[in-house]
Amino acid sequence: MTVTAALSTEKLTETLKILYDPTRLLLMKLLTEKEYCVCELVDMFEVSQPAISQHLRKYKKASLVYEERRGQWRYYRFNKTCEQRALVEQILSQLDENDEQLVKLRSKAEAITC
Amino acid sequence: MTVTAALSTEKLTETLKILYDPTRLLLMKLLTEKEYCVCELVDMFEVSQPAISQHLRKYKKASLVYEERRGQWRYYRFNKTCEQRALVEQILSQLDENDEQLVKLRSKAEAITC
DNA sequence: GCCTTATATAATAAAATGCTTATATACTAG
DNA sequence: CTAGTATATAAGCATTTTATTATATAAGGC
DSSP, X not given: OOOOOOBOHHHHHXXXXXXXXXXXXXXXXXXXXXXXXXXXXXXXXXXXXHHHHHHHHHHHHTTOEEEXXXXXXXXXXXXTTSTTHHHHHHHHHTBOTTOHHHHHHHHHHHHOOO | OOOOOOBOHHHHHHHHHHHTSHHHHHHHHHHHHSOEEHHHHHHHSSSOHHHHXXXXXXXXXXXXXXXXXXXXXXXXXXXXXXXXXHHHHHHHXXXXXXXXXXXXXXXXXXXXXX
């Protein structure tokens, strides 16, 4: 059930440019699994809130995520209808589930109450 | 025949960091198809010889390519035994074969005598 | 309305990137 | 040995990136 390859050099490199950053790669991994609000992500990654917001803005600019406002929170999740979907999923599927950083992140994710 | 995913965050992002540059992405596409010597690549891409050499060095540092000296030339080709092979091939397979930059490059490749 | 919380944006400084020019190295031909 | 070609490396510079701090915006509770 492979999708036809049809990304331009520009679109492809734009996407890789987003995912080459470790924080953004792992963050995207999480966002493909479930939605998160910004404050949850800030608690999980060791960077400031503006840094997270800026990463999220990059995803959004590339149509990789949906943003949904609910009350005073904004929830983000992977946009499964984006044209880069296959690419993103293939890249993320290459990530070792036992990778130290990923494992650590997942355990933090469980502990968070926001 | 999918290969087991087992790349660390570090290895994965290192590879994406190499491929996010349009020149390096297209160059890698060519190198997965056949071997090239540096002067051929210089003629195909619109950058200086040192720029090409520097791109090639990045591949080599990440074990993505083999380098073979023959006479005064150095031939480069994709290293099919590298651990990032599946990742690289999946990424490259997402590239539209009709992409303008790729098509232009291929036509130049045919014309080159080095 | 006012205060608090959640989030985005702006400004800025530090680091990384990728190109160019200049130079070094290595092989070939004579 | 010398000159020419192929390639790598070094140095320098302009641009981009990313994080931080400071500030703005927007919603919720009182």
